[in-house]
Amino acid sequence: MAAPYRLHYAPDNASLVVRLALEELGQPYETALVDRARGAQKSPAYRALNPSGLIPVLETPQGAIFETAAILLWLADRHGALAPAPDAPERGDFLKWLFFASNTLHAGLRMLFHPAPFVGEDAAAGQALRDHMGAALAAHWGHLEAAAATRPPWLGAASPSALDFYLAPLLRWSALYPVGGTGWFRPADYPHLRAMASGIEARPAAAAAIAAEGLGPLPFTAPRIATPPEGSAT
Numbered sequence: 001m002a003a004p005y006r007l008h009y010a011p012d013n014a015s016l017v018v019r020l021a022l023e024e025l026g027q028p029y030e031t032a033l034v035d036r037a038r039g040a041q042k043s044p045a046y047r048a049l050n051p052s053g054l055i056p057v058l059e060t061p062q063g064a065i066f067e068t069a070a071i072l073l074w075l076a077d078r079h080g081a082l083a084p085a086p087d088a089p090e091r092g093d094f095l096k097w098l099f100f101a102s103n104t105l106h107a108g109l110r111m112l113f114h115p116a117p118f119v120g121e122d123a124a125a126g127q128a129l130r131d132h133m134g135a136a137l138a139a140h141w142g143h144l145e146a147a148a149a150t151r152p153p154w155l156g157a158a159s160p161s162a163l164d165f166y167l168a169p170l171l172r173w174s175a176l177y178p179v180g181g182t183g184w185f186r187p188a189d190y191p192h193l194r195a196m197a198s199g200i201e202a203r204p205a206a207a208a209a210i211a212a213e214g215l216g217p218l219p220f221t222a223p224r225i226a227t228p229p230e231g232s233a234t
């Protein structure tokens with residue numbers, strides 16, 4: 001590898017979170033497109049990097065790392081940025097919301113977007129799960145909005161955190177997917193989170209991601225379906 005990092009990505013996938021963090025950190029990295037149209041994330045070669053066959057993977061000098069939150073935390077610790085230091089008083093609060101974003105919010109969105117792995121192909125069962133998850137996810141976003149309203153240094157501050165770079169894409173996907181099924185998500189209910197997303201949009205990291213993945217001019221506050229220059233965004 002010529003650069004210290006290689007990001008295995010697909011446009012507008014969870015790899016976007018890692019791309020934003022790498023850009024913000026100013027770290028050189030290579031990209032490797034994972035061709036979802038061919039199911040390349042389930043290939044033996046990719047599973048050798050991430051046995052669950054999910055995007056992203058970040059190859060590092062210390063080996064391949066998967067799970068978005070783990071990559072964020074590893075990068076933050078390694079580069080001493082984007083997160084409160086391990087001994088900082090706000091470290092615990094930062095960690096609990098980072099893991100909430102990953103374990104609860106992101107995982108819940110996956111169930112909303114793709115109900116079939118959880119309830120099978122029955123359309124009514126899929127819709128029932130989507131209805132349930134929509135209500136649950138609106139509550140999850142409400143918890144994060146309440147946290148953001150307290151103006152902590154790790155959510156929506158002038159200097160963005162790894163959590164901000166995780167939540168901005170999650171806001172985007174909540175507003176976009178499933179196409180025709182986003183009625184549960186009311187952006188106006190989350191003014192502090194929208195302000196955070198607007199701040200992220202103004203950063204060079206977002207400009208780089210927009211160019212690389214075709215995200216549109218306001219990817220986090222007024223998202224539209226990606227038109228990536230290469231690869232498929234689905």
Ligand SMILES: N[C@@H](CCC(=O)N[C@@H](CS)C(=O)NCC(=O)O)C(=O)O
Nearest residue numbers: 013014041053054055056067068069
């Ligand atoms: N828990 C994983 C979830 C990652 C994830 O949901 N990846 C999606 C793309 S956004 C994926 O690889 N989907 C392809 C598939 O399910 O086969 C993480 O945090 O990295």
